[in-house]
Amino acid sequence: MRRLTYLGHSAFFIEKDWDGILIDPFISGNPLADFDYKKKRITQIIVTHAHLDHLGDAIDISKDTGAVIIAVFELANYCISKGAKAIGVNIGGKLNFNWGSVKFLPAVHSSANPELPYGGPAASVLLDIDGTIIYHAGDTALMPDFSLIGEQYNPYYAILPIGGYYTMDIEDAAVAAKMIYAMEVIPMHYNTFPNIKADVQKFNDLIEAQGQKCLPLKVNEYVEL
Numbered sequence: 001m002r003r004l005t006y007l008g009h010s011a012f013f014i015e016k017d018w019d020g021i022l023i024d025p026f027i028s029g030n031p032l033a034d035f036d037y038k039k040k041r042i043t044q045i046i047v048t049h050a051h052l053d054h055l056g057d058a059i060d061i062s063k064d065t066g067a068v069i070i071a072v073f074e075l076a077n078y079c080i081s082k083g084a085k086a087i088g089v090n091i092g093g094k095l096n097f098n099w100g101s102v103k104f105l106p107a108v109h110s111s112a113n114p115e116l117p118y119g120g121p122a123a124s125v126l127l128d129i130d131g132t133i134i135y136h137a138g139d140t141a142l143m144p145d146f147s148l149i150g151e152q153y154n155p156y157y158a159i160l161p162i163g164g165y166y167t168m169d170i171e172d173a174a175v176a177a178k179m180i181y182a183m184e185v186i187p188m189h190y191n192t193f194p195n196i197k198a199d200v201q202k203f204n205d206l207i208e209a210q211g212q213k214c215l216p217l218k219v220n221e222y223v224e225l
């Protein structure tokens, strides 16, 4: 089984055979999310930055299941200080697992929370799930790195924030999609809060007009990888 499921906001769950990889698990704090991690096998939890709508339930899930949090060094150390298991990498670093690899790449954003004044740099992440390349941009502004990421890693899926206010809006995210030149584009980080409302149909049209496929997943909807 190779499956990518949208859990709302920026949260995704990837299943690859017996492994389960959570990304930015903002579950209990998101009334739109409905995911019971106790019914799944969770092996790794990837966290792009320290904001609470991304760190989410990562620490509790790690403590409950033994899953390892993977985050930038400063944020990983904070998770360890809270009793979680964590591996601290930094931008440019790559880790290999049974299912493939995760590489931490830049994002133009901040990373802190009320208990962690400095969480290190915010990240985006590139996952290689047994040959399927998925780029999750985390929270970020439009940045020139997208061209390099597209050229260097050629992602099949680009998962991009479109809500504006804290990140790219639909117009910037459409430019990002073109720069990355992913085959399929999955929008995230919109409609969770009033200030990140986005017209996902309009985003879909922008993406299709530039010859790419848009996949606006509903909460708990998945694609087979």
Ligand code: NI
Binding pocket: 049, 051, 054, 109, 110, 139, 166
């Ligand atoms: Ni953020």
Ligand code: MN
Binding pocket: 051, 053, 054, 139, 166, 189
């Ligand atoms: Mn966010």
